[in-house]
Amino acid sequence: MNHHPTLVKNYGPPAFVAARGEGVYLYDDSGKQYLDFGSGIAVTSVGHSHPKWVAALQAQAATLTHCSNLYAIPQQQQLANRLVAQAGAGRLLFCNSGAESNDALIKLARLHGKNICGEEGKRFTVVAAQNAFHGRTFGGMAATPQEKIQGGFRPMLEGFKFGELNKIETFDNLVDDSVAAVFIESIQGEGGLFPADASFLQELRALCTERNALLMLDEVQCGIGRSGHFFAFEESGVKPDAIGMAKGLGGGVPIGAIWVSEPYAELFQPGSHGTTFGGSPLASAAANATLDIIEEENLIENVATNSPQWHAELQKLAEKYPELIAGIRGAGYMVGLALKPEGHNLKITAAAQEKGLLTVPAACNVIRLLPPLIATTQQLSKSVAILDEVFSEQIS
Ligand SMILES: Cc1ncc(COP(=O)(O)O)c(C=O)c1O
Incomplete structure (x- = not known):
């Protein structure tokens, strides 16, 4: 997408038009659903529009x-x-x-x-x-x-x-x-x-x-x-x-x-x-x-309880794609995947977005996963499944 003509260009061109949010999901203006593991850069801690x-x-x-x-x-x-x-x-x-x-x-x-x-x-x-x-x-x-x-x-x-x-x-x-x-x-x-x-x-x-x-x-x-x-x-x-x-x-x-x-x-x-x-x-x-x-909703316990399994699944992913993932770091619902080769984080962020998963790039060739604290084990596993597809397409 192009920059809007009356907005200063201090950000990169936007990825899509954000139209609506509900729980762990963000929707664009065409109705496409995204599993929002960016949370507006670690902001929407209880998900979007919690009643x-x-x-x-x-x-x-x-x-x-x-x-x-x-x-x-x-x-x-x-x-x-x-x-x-x-x-x-x-x-x-x-x-x-x-x-x-x-x-x-x-x-x-x-x-x-x-x-x-x-x-x-x-x-x-x-x-x-x-x-x-x-x-x-x-x-x-x-x-x-x-x-x-x-x-x-x-x-x-x-x-x-x-x-x-x-x-x-x-x-x-x-x-x-x-x-x-x-x-x-x-x-x-x-x-x-x-x-x-x-x-x-x-x-x-x-x-x-x-x-x-x-x-x-x-x-x-x-x-x-x-x-x-x-x-x-x-x-x-x-x-x-x-x-x-x-x-x-x-x-x-x-x-x-x-x-x-x-x-x-x-x-x-x-x-x-x-x-x-x-x-x-x-x-x-x-x-x-x-x-x-x-x-x-005991969300801090939710994070503490669900994280080890999710981290283990991400670790398995890193072992499956050693040529693409250099390591996993972080704590709880704040995880970084360090990628290979250099500059791949933007490419993987875009590819994951295409498949309905939002992540946020960080320095050192990292993509960040920052799910809302309400994310369930199923949703965490879904993020790993989407990333698996993304990485498998990179090597095929
Ligand atoms: C650790 C840390 N400190 C400060 C800031 C700046 O916060 P804000 O963008 O709300 O000014 C950020 C934003 O990403 C951050 O991650």
């Missing part, structure tokens, strides 16, 4: 959609309470996207640096990971050291250094007394599906505590149940100082958030940060409905 989610949005839209943060928003307070129950003692700040949540975390790091050395502009470096993706704002880009993200937009925001994921010595070398925070994704998504090892996260925790740097985790893509835990870092037992989230939180309505642990929760003071839309009654109601559905 309970739709009813909550309709009721909230009819009552109060927006009022700004000049006034108390009970739905936002309820959501904050629920996220504190998941993350631990602390406070929430709401925004509208993953990149905005990460910008807020970078601002938190600067406040922390000023607080501990008593002077602004002295201790503000953030150490992130080389293969990271943290979003497209100037803060997010600066924390994302990829030419395809930063190219054309320099100069970048200053104060970022990069270690290598899962190599603690590279962070050990970088975290000195100019560093305010370490900032990593618990599972790298866009970068090619690389999970942070539990032992690496534990070592980072110890390093940050020893050097008085915040440990900030980006759970924008891997959080809210996708890994088989509410937060992907839970597997490691580590307690971060701050967490960024978005995507799956609203189930399709834009909302982002940061959780800040109790000792740092007072760093933001009235006037230090804000947003007109963040945590609106409508967005908060959508997030509360999403969390209700996740709880009532």
Whole structure:
């Protein structure tokens, strides 16, 4: 398809016209059904148009959609309470996207640096990971050291250094007394599906505590149940100082958030940060409905229970097509197939789409499978069957 004449061409040409969604399925304007294992890039966590989610949005839209943060928003307070129950003692700040949540975390790091050395502009470096993706704002880009993200937009925001994921010595070398925070994704998504090892996260925790740097985790893509835990870092037992989230939180309505642990929760003071839309009654109601559905339908257990079998089926596929699949990585309903030869991920994404399966390409020649948390074992197996057909046609 061509670009629309009045839309900026910052995205590639669209694959098809998205017309309607229902549960795990997306439909195009010709009525063709797709098993949606992209979930709008890890967003539609409870599937498309879940009746309970739709009813909550309709009721909230009819009552109060927006009022700004000049006034108390009970739905936002309820959501904050629920996220504190998941993350631990602390406070929430709401925004509208993953990149905005990460910008807020970078601002938190600067406040922390000023607080501990008593002077602004002295201790503000953030150490992130080389293969990271943290979003497209100037803060997010600066924390994302990829030419395809930063190219054309320099100069970048200053104060970022990069270690290598899962190599603690590279962070050990970088975290000195100019560093305010370490900032990593618990599972790298866009970068090619690389999970942070539990032992690496534990070592980072110890390093940050020893050097008085915040440990900030980006759970924008891997959080809210996708890994088989509410937060992907839970597997490691580590307690971060701050967490960024978005995507799956609203189930399709834009909302982002940061959780800040109790000792740092007072760093933001009235006037230090804000947003007109963040945590609106409508967005908060959508997030509360999403969390209700996740709880009532035991969706995190669903992910944890169904994943091993699905991963095993994908592993078998990798063994069947060693010339096309280099490996399987990930956790829960966030899986990457590393492909061969180079550049094949776009070809396989298109071929799977043709056969009715939506996936999302990532860096390092990976295709990502990000089913909604409602996906059943049958639907997971169906994705493997479609991929089997796709790969078998590649070699015939
Ligand atoms: C880990 C991570 N952080 C941040 C972002 C940026 O989120 P958004 O596109 O909502 O700004 C993304 C988006 O893919 C992401 O995967």
